[in-house]
Amino acid sequence: xxxxxxxxxxxxxxxxxxxxxxxxxxxxxxxxxxxxxxxxxxxxxxxxxxxxxxxxxxxxxxxxxxxxxxxxxxxxxxxxxxxxxxxxxxxxxxxxxxxxxxxxxxxxxxxxxxxxxxxxxxxxxxxxxxxxxxxxxxxxxxxxxxxxx
Amino acid sequence: xxxxxxxxxxxxxxxxxxxxxxxxxxxxxxxxxxxxxxxxxxxxxxxxxxxxxxxxxxxxxxxxxxxxxxxxxxxxxxxxxxxxxxxxxxxxxxxxxxxxxxxxxxxxxxxxxxxxxxxxxxxxxxxxxxxxxxxxxxxxxxxxxxxxx
DNA sequence: GATATTGAGGACTATTCTAGTACTATATGA
DNA sequence: TCATATAGTACTAGAATAGTCCTCAATATC
Numbered sequence: 001x002x003x004x005x006x007x008x009x010x011x012x013x014x015x016x017x018x019x020x021x022x023x024x025x026x027x028x029x030x031x032x033x034x035x036x037x038x039x040x041x042x043x044x045x046x047x048x049x050x051x052x053x054x055x056x057x058x059x060x061x062x063x064x065x066x067x068x069x070x071x072x073x074x075x076x077x078x079x080x081x082x083x084x085x086x087x088x089x090x091x092x093x094x095x096x097x098x099x100x101x102x103x104x105x106x107x108x109x110x111x112x113x114x115x116x117x118x119x120x121x122x123x124x125x126x127x128x129x130x131x132x133x134x135x136x137x138x139x140x141x142x143x144x145x146x147x148x149x
Numbered sequence: 150x151x152x153x154x155x156x157x158x159x160x161x162x163x164x165x166x167x168x169x170x171x172x173x174x175x176x177x178x179x180x181x182x183x184x185x186x187x188x189x190x191x192x193x194x195x196x197x198x199x200x201x202x203x204x205x206x207x208x209x210x211x212x213x214x215x216x217x218x219x220x221x222x223x224x225x226x227x228x229x230x231x232x233x234x235x236x237x238x239x240x241x242x243x244x245x246x247x248x249x250x251x252x253x254x255x256x257x258x259x260x261x262x263x264x265x266x267x268x269x270x271x272x273x274x275x276x277x278x279x280x281x282x283x284x285x286x287x288x289x290x291x292x293x294x295x296x297x298x
Numbered sequence: 299g300a301t302a303t304t305g306a307g308g309a310c311t312a313t314t315c316t317a318g319t320a321c322t323a324t325a326t327g328a
Numbered sequence: 329t330c331a332t333a334t335a336g337t338a339c340t341a342g343a344a345t346a347g348t349c350c351t352c353a354a355t356a357t358c
Contacts, residue, residue, distance in 0.1 A: 002153065002229055002267070004238045005345065027304065040348050047306065060355025061303040076263065080151055089153045110279050114225065114270065118151070121266040130259050154316065176333065189319055196335065209326025210332040 008083040010037050011045055012130065015054065015079065019071040019127045025064035052082050071128035077119055087119045157232040159186050160194055161279065164203065164228065168220040168276045174213035201231050220277035226268055236268045 013035050018026065028046055032039040046065050049055040056068040067074075080087055090111050162184050167175065177195055181188040195214050198204040205217040216223075229236055239260050 002151070002233055002236045002238065004151065007346070009239050029304090038347075041346075043305080044347080050305090057305060058355085059305050059353075061301095062356060063304045063354080065305085084151055087151045089151065090158050110274065114274055117270040118267050121263065121270060125259065125263060156317070178333090187318075190317075192334080193318085199334085206334060207326090208324075208334045210330095211327060212325080212333045214334090 002089075004080065005084065007041075007045065008080060010035070010041065011049070011079055011083055012076070013037070014042065014045055015049070015067075015074065015127055016130050018055065018065065018067050019074075020131045022067055022071075025058055025066045027064040030064070048082075054078075054082070071131065072126050074127045075123045076125045076130075077123035080122060087122065088115050089118070151238075153229065154233065156190075156194065157229060159184070159190065160198070160232055161225070161228055162186070163191065163194060164198070164216075164223065164276055165279050167204065167214065167216050168223075169280045171216055171220075174207055174215040176213040179213070197231075203227075203231070220280065221275050223276045224272045225274045225279075226272035229271060236271065237264050238267070 014031055014037070017031060017034055026034075028043045029039060031037075031046065032042040035042065046055065046057075050057045050065065053068055054074060055065045057063070057065050077087060088111075163180055163186070166180060166183055175183075177192045178188060180186075180195065181191040184191065195204065195206075199206045199214065202217055203223060204214045206212070206214050226236060237260075
């Protein structure tokens with residue numbers, strides 16, 4: 001499976017919870033109970049999200065966390081980028097310098113296109129979209145092939 | 150990084166090599182030398198690709214492998230599906246039955262859309278596209294957000 | 299001002315996954 | 329019949345991931 005790490009998955013769940021309830025601040029315990037994720041793990045992720053400026057924290061008794069940005073301003077691409085680094089399906093697509101397989105590999109450019117496509121897909125979905133109850137979308141068409149020539 | 154396993158990466162390189170030279174059959178050793186991937190690994194992948202019907206094999210002396218399908222008929226989605234299983238960014242998007250986090254997670258439907266978008270992106274690129282020398286594509290636009298409501 | 303509550307930060311461990319290797323059996327051309 | 333090549337399976341080492349724990353710092357409340 002072309003997969004995200006569990007922690008990335010948890011992070012989207014946590015952020016979605018925060019976004020759906022922006023009124024007051026939530027303690028780590030509260031988030032853990034609401035999401036069903038173990039407290040130490042939640043705590044670890046919340047700290048990470050503060051560092052990344054997605055959340056604000058309030059220390060001390062009655063402290064907790066809340067969103068530092070509007071839900072529309074946080075995209076899936078942002079979240080994945082934070083948790084997993086740059087969105088790229090292959091090693092060689094990250095840096096400009098080719099990979100070790102140089103002699104046998106002539107497909108670098110195509111990967112960069114594919115990566116960009118995936119990135120765009122993820123950037124087009126924000127936290128606000130994630131928490132919106134939705135009718136099932138009809139069809140998604142992507143003109144990638146037409147661009148390959 | 151939202152990443153593919155190395156083996157998946159190798160597989161695309163190997164298949165691209167086979168596709169760019171469909172005239173005669175290639176031994177595992179030949180493929181290994183052409184791609185720069187270690188022979189045992191190449192051998193393992195070639196066997197896998199035969200089982201998946203992407204390649205045909207000829208046993209015995211002067212044996213080897215060649216493509217069983219036309220390059221246009223093998224898409225990136227096919228390759229990733231073979232190597233990593235169904236294209237899905239999260240566990241819960243694969244099966245219909247919700248995840249263990251049921252109580253806290255209300256975003257399953259959105260993931261399915263995102264997954265479908267990514268899948269479409271990957272399905273639109275075939276082996277034939279991968280081996281074609283290309284001008285750099287200009288822009289890729291995906292109307293995902295407009296479909297979320 | 300003392301105490302309880304809650305976040306900050308970092309270290310550590312267990313487990314799982316991945317990649318790579320090795321070995322034996324089978325088929326075929328010369 | 330021998331050399332060459334694939335088929336199939338099992339195993340191992342290493343790396344990445346997930347998860348936990350402990351100590352320190354800040355703040356509200358009594």
